[in-house]
Amino acid sequence: MPENLWMRPERPSRGPQPSFSRAALTEAAIRVADAEGLEAISMRRLAAEIGAGTMSLYRYVSGKDDVIELMVDAVVADYLPEGTALSGDWRADLGAMARQARRTVLRHPWLAPLAASRQGASPNRLRLLEASLRMVDGLGLGVDEMLTLIGAVFAYVNGFVQSELAEAEALRRTGLDLKGWTALQAPFMMAAIASGDFPMVARMATEGGRAYADIEERFEYGLERLLNGLATDLPRSAG
Structure with missing residues (x-):
C-alpha cells in the first residue's frame, strides 16, 4: 500500500x-x-x-x-489565516471561513475541482478540520452532525466558486458578460414563454433580477440563508 x-x-x-x-x-x-x-x-x-x-x-x-x-x-492554509482567533459565534466564524475560502480559491482557480474531490490527511487540512470543528463545538451536536454542518458550508462555497470561475471562463472565451449572454438567449426564451408552456419561467423573466446583482451580494445572500437554515436545526439549548 x-x-x-x-x-x-x-x-x-x-x-x-x-x-x-x-x-x-x-x-x-x-x-x-x-x-x-x-x-x-x-x-x-x-x-x-x-x-x-x-x-x-x-x-x-x-x-x-x-x-x-x-x-x-x-x-x-490560507482558509484560516494564522493568528485569526475564533470569536465564539459559530455563524460569524463559519461565515468568515467561507469568505476566506472563496477568496483563496479565486486566487488559485486550479484548486476548485480538487477541493470537491476526496481529501487526504495533511498538516494544513487537519488544522482546518480542527478549527472548523471548534467553531461548532458546544452547539449540542454529535461529531457526525458537526461534520455535516461544516460540509454544507464548504459545499456551498465550492459550488458557488466553481460557477463563478465558469462564468469568468465563458466571458474570456466568448467576450460576453452575463447580460450579453442573456440577451443572446432572449429571442428563444421569449418564444418559449409566449407558448404558455412555461409559466414559472415567465414569472422568472418578469420578477427575477438577483442574477444580475453584484457577485459579492449574491454570495452573501446565499451564505446568510444557508446559515439561517442550519441554525433552525440546532438543539434549543444552542440558541
Whole structure:
C-alpha cells in the first residue's frame, strides 16, 4: 500500500542531499498553476523552474500526484489565516471561513475541482478540520452532525466558486458578460414563454433580477440563508 506523503521524510537518509526543499518545489508548482493551470505542471517543468535536474525531484516526491498534494495543503492554509482567533459565534466564524475560502480559491482557480474531490490527511487540512470543528463545538451536536454542518458550508462555497470561475471562463472565451449572454438567449426564451408552456419561467423573466446583482451580494445572500437554515436545526439549548 502506498505510504502517505506526510509520513515520508522530506530528505532521503542516504545519498547526496538535494539543494532545494519541498517548500521551494511547492511554491514553484503553485506559481505555474496560478498562471497556466494545473495541466502545465510536469516534473520537467518544475525542475526548470527551480533550476534542478528532473530526476533530482524524485528524491522529494514520487511524482505529480505528490506535487498536487503539496500544493493543495499549502493553499488550504490560507482558509484560516494564522493568528485569526475564533470569536465564539459559530455563524460569524463559519461565515468568515467561507469568505476566506472563496477568496483563496479565486486566487488559485486550479484548486476548485480538487477541493470537491476526496481529501487526504495533511498538516494544513487537519488544522482546518480542527478549527472548523471548534467553531461548532458546544452547539449540542454529535461529531457526525458537526461534520455535516461544516460540509454544507464548504459545499456551498465550492459550488458557488466553481460557477463563478465558469462564468469568468465563458466571458474570456466568448467576450460576453452575463447580460450579453442573456440577451443572446432572449429571442428563444421569449418564444418559449409566449407558448404558455412555461409559466414559472415567465414569472422568472418578469420578477427575477438577483442574477444580475453584484457577485459579492449574491454570495452573501446565499451564505446568510444557508446559515439561517442550519441554525433552525440546532438543539434549543444552542440558541
